[in-house]
Amino acid sequence: MEEDDSFSVKSLYLKLEGREIGEELWPNEERRDFRNIWKSGAPSKVIAFVWKALLDRIPTRVNLDIRNCLPPDIGPNCVWCVEAPESSSHIFLHCDMARNIWLSVMLWFDLNFVMPPNSFVHWECWMRGPFVRKSGRAYG
DSSP states (O other), X not given: OOTTSOOOHHHHHHHHHTTTTTOOXXXXXXXXXXXXXXXXXXXXXXXXXXXXXXXXXXXXHHHHHHTTOSOTTOOSBOTTTOSSBOOHHIIIIISHHHHHHHHHHHHHHTOOOOOOSSHHHHHHHHHSSTTBOTTSOBOO
């Protein structure tokens, strides 16, 4: 809420970022990443999806299971590999299918790459990597 008790997106963002209530909700690196995501030139739906994926807030089987939204005969494991719980990090980075896609991309760019442990580290790799212009935005 603003001083005049009106709502603004900025006031909500500041609350979420922790400035308004004096809490440190995210480390500085993550806060910087979120700021860069929201300032990117991507369509708002893409930005919202990336934000949710980095926070593991997309409707994966793990998240649906937590909310009791899965049928009783379906567990939280990944649809493709059935070996691990389906989280954002798993389906975008660690599932065999995702790993094969990333391997193809890395071979195409002729890069050696170790799969990071989570989406934030993966984001940092791409935002600080060889495809970033001097302005700080990735090519694309």
